Amino acid sequence: MTTLNDEIKSGLPQGEAARRNVASRRRTGAIWRTIFLSATIIGLIALSLLIYNVVNEVFGYVATEYAVDPATLSDKPLDELSKDELVVILQDNMRKNAFRTLEREKPMADRSDSEVYDLVIERVLKPQTLETWTLRDSWFNKAAIDAQVASEFPEAKLEFRSWLTAGFLTTPMSSDPLRAGVRTALLGSLWMIAITILFAFPIGVGAAIYLEEYATDNRFNRIIQTNINNLAGVPSIIYGMLGLVIFVRTLEPLTSGRIFGADSGNGRTIVAASLTMMLLILPIMIINGQEAIRAVPLSLRQASYGLGATKWQTIWHHVLPNALPGIFTGTILAVSRAIGETAPLIVVGASTFIVTDPDGPFAKFTALPIQIYNWTSRPQPEFAHIAASAIVVLLVMLLSLNAIAVLLRNRFSKRG
Amino acid sequence: MDDKVSIGMDSRRITTSQRETTRPFSLKKQPRLGESIIQGFLLFCGVLSMFTTIGIVVVLGSESIAFFRQVSIVEFVTNTVWSPQIDEFGILPLLLSTLLTSTIAMFIALPTGLAAAIYLSEYASSRARSILKPILEVLAGVPTVVYGYFALKFMTPVLKAIFGEANVNIYNMASAGLVMGIMIIPMVSSMSEDALSAVPRALREGAYGLGATRLETAIKVVLPAGISGIIAAFVVAISRAVGETMIVAVAAGAKPTFTFNPFEAAETMTGHIARISGGDLSYASIDYNSIFAIGLTLFLMTLGLNMVSRRLVRRFREVYE
Numbered sequence: 001m002t003t004l005n006d007e008i009k010s011g012l013p014q015g016e017a018a019r020r021n022v023a024s025r026r027r028t029g030a031i032w033r034t035i036f037l038s039a040t041i042i043g044l045i046a047l048s049l050l051i052y053n054v055v056n057e058v059f060g061y062v063a064t065e066y067a068v069d070p071a072t073l074s075d076k077p078l079d080e081l082s083k084d085e086l087v088v089i090l091q092d093n094m095r096k097n098a099f100r101t102l103e104r105e106k107p108m109a110d111r112s113d114s115e116v117y118d119l120v121i122e123r124v125l126k127p128q129t130l131e132t133w134t135l136r137d138s139w140f141n142k143a144a145i146d147a148q149v150a151s152e153f154p155e156a157k158l159e160f161r162s163w164l165t166a167g168f169l170t171t172p173m174s175s176d177p178l179r180a181g182v183r184t185a186l187l188g189s190l191w192m193i194a195i196t197i198l199f200a201f202p203i204g205v206g207a208a209i210y211l212e213e214y215a216t217d218n219r220f221n222r223i224i225q226t227n228i229n230n231l232a233g234v235p236s237i238i239y240g241m242l243g244l245v246i247f248v249r250t251l252e253p254l255t256s257g258r259i260f261g262a263d264s265g266n267g268r269t270i271v272a273a274s275l276t277m278m279l280l281i282l283p284i285m286i287i288n289g290q291e292a293i294r295a296v297p298l299s300l301r302q303a304s305y306g307l308g309a310t311k312w313q314t315i316w317h318h319v320l321p322n323a324l325p326g327i328f329t330g331t332i333l334a335v336s337r338a339i340g341e342t343a344p345l346i347v348v349g350a351s352t353f354i355v356t357d358p359d360g361p362f363a364k365f366t367a368l369p370i371q372i373y374n375w376t377s378r379p380q381p382e383f384a385h386i387a388a389s390a391i392v393v394l395l396v397m398l399l400s401l402n403a404i405a406v407l408l409r410n411r412f413s414k415r416g
Numbered sequence: 417m418d419d420k421v422s423i424g425m426d427s428r429r430i431t432t433s434q435r436e437t438t439r440p441f442s443l444k445k446q447p448r449l450g451e452s453i454i455q456g457f458l459l460f461c462g463v464l465s466m467f468t469t470i471g472i473v474v475v476l477g478s479e480s481i482a483f484f485r486q487v488s489i490v491e492f493v494t495n496t497v498w499s500p501q502i503d504e505f506g507i508l509p510l511l512l513s514t515l516l517t518s519t520i521a522m523f524i525a526l527p528t529g530l531a532a533a534i535y536l537s538e539y540a541s542s543r544a545r546s547i548l549k550p551i552l553e554v555l556a557g558v559p560t561v562v563y564g565y566f567a568l569k570f571m572t573p574v575l576k577a578i579f580g581e582a583n584v585n586i587y588n589m590a591s592a593g594l595v596m597g598i599m600i601i602p603m604v605s606s607m608s609e610d611a612l613s614a615v616p617r618a619l620r621e622g623a624y625g626l627g628a629t630r631l632e633t634a635i636k637v638v639l640p641a642g643i644s645g646i647i648a649a650f651v652v653a654i655s656r657a658v659g660e661t662m663i664v665a666v667a668a669g670a671k672p673t674f675t676f677n678p679f680e681a682a683e684t685m686t687g688h689i690a691r692i693s694g695g696d697l698s699y700a701s702i703d704y705n706s707i708f709a710i711g712l713t714l715f716l717m718t719l720g721l722n723m724v725s726r727r728l729v730r731r732f733r734e735v736y737e
Contacts, residue, residue, distance in 0.1 A: 341559070
């Protein structure tokens with residue numbers, strides 16, 4: 001034994017050399033540890049930069065100028081005028097037809113003072129955006145902005161504004177970024193998601209139950225399983241092309257609502273988009289659902305069989321209730337993917353400019369990510385502000401969904 | 417079939433033993449119509465995914481055939497010009513920019529994702545993990561169109577500041593690729609971390625017992641043991657980058673260009689499909705058919721990558737008891 005030990009020892013560094021060897025190895029270890037840590041931190045930095053860049057565009061100074069000088073309308077300042085005087089100004093300065101349209105939408109008598117005041121500003125004074133600044137500039141370079149405004153647009157009014165307002169959520173699309181909102185896009189997204197869940201949830205859960213509870217280990221079922229795993233890796237734009245050919249073109253009578261008597265011209269409707277999204281999220285839903293069902297202990301099933309329950313009674317009364325929190329979590333995660341998905345919607349043919357609210361499953365529609373894409377692609381800086389605001393709306397929606405998923409998961413893990 | 421499904425094996429044995437005695441009520445399995453219908457529906461749900469795959473293959477295949485009737489396959493794969501207006505249909509410029517953006521993305525995502533995975537699985541305390549992992553999850557959940565915005569409004573100006581205003585086009589492959597890399601980091605790190613965590617603890621203990629440092633254990637013992645899962649993660653990451661649409665559609669440019677310069681604007685395959693189908697497209701035009709030929713190429717590429725990933729896993733898998 002001693003000879004063997006000596007032999008090994010002779011090949012290894014001794015004394016001072018061993019100390020140096022260990023020290024240098026430890027040093028290398030410390031260096032790499034820092035590298036690994038910084039790689040992990042990169043995610044944090046990227047996320048902060050992303051949020052900073054979005055928020056930076058949502059707030060900031062805006063220099064606006066009225067096309068009409070308020071002083072020419074009345075000798076008193078506008079905000080001191082009564083409602084009747086404001087209506088008179090409206091009547092005098094608008095084209096007859098435009099005023100009549102306004103009256104038809106909501107009679108002047110029914111409108112509040114501030115509504116009429118806003119109308120005067122919007123329709124008569126016609127504010128025009130001259131230049132906008134980001135939050136960072138507004139914060140740190142106020143003096144430079146003031147100087148620039150004073151020299152370039154002496155008439156302009158400089159005000160700090162948030163591009164994301166309550167009005168942004170409730171006004172429809174407009175070609176004027178100051179007045180554009182995401183109402184139609186938001187409603188389109190909600191309609192689409194609702195119908196997607198309606199189709200995807202039962203089919204996804206059904207497939208998961210089949211694969212976990214009924215499918216025996218044979219060639220046919222293995223192919224189904226492999227196929228689902230493969231489908232989860234197909235790029236989303238391919239699903240869009242599938243949807244374009246199958247749902248928009250081949251099933252046009254169905255998706256345009258013609259056989260239900262609600263013809264919308266062609267198949268580029270909410271239903272077509274929802275069905276496409278359904279195909280896209282089904283593989284994720286099935287895989288998540290299978291995991292949730294697999295986590296239900298076998299003893300529960302055996303107890304149920306022991307009491308004489310049939311297979312379906314066991315699944316319906318025991319397996320599903322126990323798997324449900326997990327299934328819900330998986331569904332929410334799949335749905336949040338569907339909400340942010342843009343490419344398939346572009347291919348299926350979501351409209352980019354639409355001002356009327358979607359009124360049913362067979363309506364033409366636009367969606368939040370489509371709107372973001374559209375606004376981001378425009379070169380004018382004002383559109384970057386509203387694109388950023390729409391991104392905030394989308395992210396808040398996704399974060400709240402994910403928060404629900406986390407809550408469900410926590411409840412689930414406590415019970416398990 | 418019905419027998420087996422509705423009542424288990426054990427109950428059938430009871431039925432046969434009861435057969436001899438006079439019985440007050442029959443325990444013999446009765447056909448249950450309701451259960452059969454439900455099972456039929458569940459089977460349909462499972463099979464629906466097969467129809468999806470068949471649908472994809474048929475749709476892409478048939479529309480591509482219509483395209484290849486007018487354009488020869490040889491021209492499609494060798495021509496370096498894609499310009500439908502003058503009847504030039506060479507996929508090479510689109511393919512090249514797809515490969516360029518994906519390569520840039522991989523240079524960011526693979527090392528960073530793997531390093532993050534090693535940190536999370538081998539170094540991080542459970543408290544650090546509970547902070548860092550959700551951040552990566554949030555990053556993975558950000559919609560790709562938001563990343564597109566980030567590439568165009570942040571990454572491009574940064575690149576312009578570093579490499580000079582004149583050298584960097586406002587739409588360029590570099591910024592799209594870099595942001596795509598950031599987007600893919602969470603995927604690589606979470607899949608690789610799963611692979612590393614699956615390596616049995618005994619292997620690490622053995623290495624520590626022989627005097628290895630934490631780094632040596634991680635690099636020389638744990639990493640080789642989990643390599644199959646890591647390679648699978650890498651290949652899936654590549655397939656994700658190839659199929660990514662919105663970032664390149666927003667930031668990489670809208671003109672097919674055959675160029676190796678990452679600071680030039682060049683449209684990728686996915687970007688081209690998105691742009692062409694976004695307009696009012698006539699179903700009878702060759703433009704319409706051409707996007708399906710591109711789609712088929714894309715589908716075959718990602719499918720191939722996924723299959724390679726599975727084969728690699730099988731070849732390198734080490735089974736631990």
